[in-house]
Amino acid sequence: MIVVRALGPADVSVNGAAAPAKLLWKKNLALLIYLARSPKRLRTRDHLIGLLWGEKPEEKARHSLNEAVHVLRLCAGDDGFESDTAQVRIAPGTIELDTDTLETLAAAGDYAGAAALINGDFLEGFSVRGASAFDDWLAAERQHWCRRSVDVLVHRAEQLLAAGNVAAAHDAVQRARELDWRPETAVRSALRTLALAGDRGGALALFEEFASRLKRELGAEPDAETRALAERVRLERTWRLPKAVRDAAARTSGSRRAPLVGRALELERLTAAWTACRAKRRATVAVIEGDAGAGKTRLAEELASRARLDGAVVAAVRAVAADHSDAWSGVFGIARGGLLDAPGVAGAPPAALAQLRGTAPPGAPGRALADVLQAVADEQAVVVFVDDAHWLDRESLLALGGIMRDLAGSPVAFLLTVAPHPAGPELDEVRARVGRELAGTAMQLRGFGTDDVRELGRWALPSYGDEQLDRLARRVLADSAGIPLLVVALLHAV
Template sequence: MTMLHIHCFGVPRFTVDTEPVRIPRRKSAALAVYLAVTGRAHTREKLADLLWPDQEQDKGRASLRRALSDITRTLGRSWLAADRETIGALASDLVQVDVTRFRTLLGMGRTGSLSAMEEALSLYTGSFLSGFHLNGAPDFDHWRLEQAERLDREAAEIMKALSERYMTLGKKGEALEVARRLAALDPLDEEAHRRLMDLFVQAGRRDAALRQYETCRALLRTELAVDPDQETEALADAIRSHQKPVKKQKPNLPISNLPAQATAFVGRAGEVTGLVERITSPEVRLLTLTGPGGMGKTRLALQVASLTADRFAHGVFFISLADLDAKEALVRELIRVFGLSEGETAHPMGRIADFLRPKKILLLLDNCEHLPEGALVAAELLEAAPHLTILATSRTRLMLKGEHLFALSGLSHPDIAKKAPDGEDLKNAETTYDALALFLATARMVNPDTELTSSNYPALAQICDMTAGMPLALILAAGWMDTLTPSDIAGEIRNNLDFLNAKMQDLPPRHRSMRAVFDSSWKRLTEKEKTALQRLTVFRDGFTLDAVAKVTGMDKGAAAETTASLARKSILRADPETGRFGIHPLLRQYTDDHLGDPGHGHPMEDAHMGYYLALVQSREKELTSRDMPACRRAMDADMANIRQAWLRAAATGALDALGRSATGLYAYFDMHTRYHEGEALFRPAKECVMDASSNRPDARLCLVLLCWFDMQTQGFPPKNQENAPCPGDEEARVERVARNTLRQAVSTGDIRGRAWAFLLLGALAHRRKRHGQAIRLFRLSLTAHPGIEHAFWVSLRIGLCLRSLGRIGEAIDRFRASHQWATRTGDHIKTAWAMGNIGSAALCLGDLHTAETCLKEAATAFRKLNAPIGMVISCEELGLIAFLKGDLEQAAALAEEALGVARASGFARARYQRAQALKGLILVASGSTDKARPCLEAVLETGLSRFSAHLAMVFCACRAKDRETATTHLAQAHQLAPKVHKTHLLLLLTLAQASVSALSEDHDEATHHLNQARHHPGFDAGLFQAWSMGTES
């Protein structure tokens, strides 16, 4: 698995699997760094202007393409997402950016983690991109300097905290080392020099402390022509006179009234870092932390306030508005907290303003939604006190001038759609997902033996998902871990919202259950908002304003006004960048319970079904065009709603809707190669169609079955077909539906019905390996309906059958025909598949030149379209060609790219075994037999790609002089040879036979097999390198 490291501290460096690599051009390296550090998509126009501002637009974009080519050639492609308009970096565990990791650790360090501070400091090896400058790119240099200044400040913050922590722990040597780095970071920072002097004294090294003072004085005189300030001189005098240094006393003020917390703060490292940065910015005087009840706003605000206390010279003060019922009550509370006398003036707000005016204070106003008049008080204070900063928490915006917003969502949690982690990934899950960490930390308070295991991980992930990472819900759920298992807890949450409650006496009543939390929010909604919310619960996950208008029947203006109002009250989550809204799943459950009316729901669910299935139908063409990446992202975002709509259509027998949207949905899952998920979604539709087909044979219904059957076939590789949910009796039912549809189509003259029925029957025959019968049926399908799109699929399927029969030349003709059809339709994904099949078939014939040309063209298209299965297959084939030519370095790079894409896309292991087997061959050829053996054994366990794996094991055993093992694997390879159609792989078999004969000292036999291979017309000189891995002679 290829690991990419991007090092931005100091001179930029790049490593791939610990091996340093160099990007040829400076601006290409700058682009790689910019994409990695920003971690999001940018328009091509913006990137071109950033790095080539003096070039015309066309030339700038051409320079950008060259730079992107430099990057992908050096660092690989799997970490980037690029389409015609944008380029961005993908989040991946296989890409490590030191700056990103540093900032994550900074947030953890602010919560007190010593190991996080130490790791962060180890990453800081110098200023950001120090010594790296670009000519003619002022905007990039400005961005670089901004990043460097910010990161230097953050590094200094870590150094100060770490040196103090080390001294507390008695680690004087470590404290001094960190303090030295702090003084070197900014040599003119007197405070850093004083810190180092003080540490020298504590370590008993007064002479070193005085030398540090002289160094500081010399630097200040040389650089600034000034002497050290009074505090530095006083410290030096105290050291000379052997007195204990007198630290500057801070004013005797009530610095903080922040309530102490009984439990440790967990997670939110990114949010903490972002909030600290914003609340200490001079431009931000009012920052409102918004989010629904139970999201952890108060706890996060307290954490941020405690971390920034030293930035506010006159104190940090906390006031909760939860129990205040009037503006006057808030004023009295302010007077009490500031220690003022209420009777000194008839105008208490004036007294408060006079107190605050000269002071730099942070005021934390908590639960502002409970007292709307509190916003007016905050506005008056901000106007009167120029140095006052207010951090507010509220379920709704305060709607004041100058208000900055920070919307809080749930804690990061596992994706239940992804495979459960194991090994090291399982161990790291608790630190990776904040929701998991909070649940486990809380659970251990009631059950100290709680551990994260592979058996309880799925249930814990479900709990985190059902609560959407809401901290209060997780705490309430974890409170049951003394009596229930994670699986039991997940089941209770699913069935009963009232399960999430607690009897803890120190929780306010409004936080003792999720129902109480939502009751509090519900009371603040108008009747119009309550009705709208009930309608909006029909949506799953995110939704757009257009969907709201068309599903609920509101006009666009009313829909915009309603969603904006609900978002301001934190009932809906709004994402300004995407224009999408979302509802917390527990709030949806509450609303369904609170206003549940089964009769009211059906029309809305039908409207929802109609809207999303029509959307799938309308996007079908886009999914196979150059706009595919953008279309696929849109469908990704809508998939939860599409899934719900499709399942409702299957449950209610909406056959027309199923038929119209089937091919669009099939195209989506096919692009993602999510065949198991696609098969599971198509299965209820298949049952619906088969139940209805006896009364209503229909071409579109036949098409639904074909989509399901293809998903089912693709989702279960050959070895696992016995586990596939399509046993013989099921196939027989599908066949009856196809034949009934065919009879109906013939009697009614339905051309499309005949075509789809023949195509389904052909697919059944292909699945049963009756390739000749399948070809005849596919040809009948093509004769019945020679439409362009239909012709592509039929020609492609015929070509696959011909290739399975070893009729490679005929197969190539069919693949070329499918390529022509795809080109005529402008379908880029189909064009790529056809070209890839031509190349693969040419490889079977031993025509390496044609194969390489076609496969490179296909691979380029697949990369542009970000089609992972196509990328994997084309890289596997191109890797084999490079191997056969003897270019082991290129072959290894292509095999790793295929494996990286497959794993990043979550493919089942059986889907990338050819690449794994190729990797094994390359390792053996490179002399790394120890690494090759476990790799090949893993391939052989799957029962797929066994031929090339057995060949590699032959050569591996020959190197180890293990004749018995070599002979065993050679016999296995001979048994599989009749099913292999690639000429060069069969030549490798001949060379493997030569190797075994040589190992047995049967040199005549070895020479015979070697001459057979050498005189074969498909023999390539590079093949000698492959053969040399098996024998030294």
């Protein structure tokens, strides 16, 4: 078996060993790879002569082709190549080409495996002197595989973002942009990774640099989708959650925001529910349950951040114990947590707006919230984020349950974080309906294990070696009982 790695500088092995020197002669290698990329891995002799030996007299050119085929046969075995007076063909099972493997992996959704194959341009640095037809083919192949490589790396970056691994996603999209700075899918992915990493300035600088280069070199402007994303990043301050929610998140992250660890599967479920909400224009409900310090708010914020970058309106409120007995406080909190300032709100009934703004006599706040949500959702998707929903008043919980049903055909995601106690029948009913009457997902957050603590330790203390990290992880896990809030606090204290 001849194995060829062509996505980068050419690398060839034969039966697991280094390729013989003769196989690596430029025209021999060019013939091998060209045949491997040809339909049915077959070409006529006349075509191959014109491709690689067109500058020679016909008799010498045919002799050179015969010599090259002989070298290929010596490496692959007599059965590896089939040839007659008219054509040459690579037999099945003779060669493994990384481009074929990449397509197989990408088709299966294994973008991690596909991305690992990409090491640069197709046959980087390779050329054949005196074979202009081959060089023309090679240039076209490089363009094709550059596009495919960028596409694979962007898909991989999006997979990593969905799992909460922002740093690795940034690395993947950087690799894509090193191959080609022009594709705007990669630019948008880079903007998202920087924004989600908290580097809004870096994201905006990247956009400005891209727009300037595009204008200078191609006389063009970024497309509407890229400009819209950059504008959402620019307006990030208007997305910020209410102060109470931000303060709660700050308490769980210490002075330096820790990376999201141990929540990849949960974040993937949340992003899948959100994607379906937008694509199918249907309401979805996500319930995140966990004890105090489990990281409920942090996980919900990760989804809210992605929703904002997707152009959604996020209306957020954090309930507290005092709200439990304050009728309709939750409804008014949602309205004033970003909903009343959202695009499209002017299309809501004036009476509903007056009710939620407190400029009309008390009436039916729940109905008013439904009307305003519907008007805003007609313009763009909406996320209603209620942190510590177990403290919501009964009236607001009942209203939310009805709104979830009434807006089932609208792109509204209801994102609730809850603690196991205090229990309440209204919230229990919402949980029970998720996945049955209501599209969405419900999850319980577990405590951290040794691997999670070790990963956070590597982030917090990058100078520590493996043995030190192992000892630290065991000690922190024992002292914190695996509670994420305590794990982060203890690591900050080291």
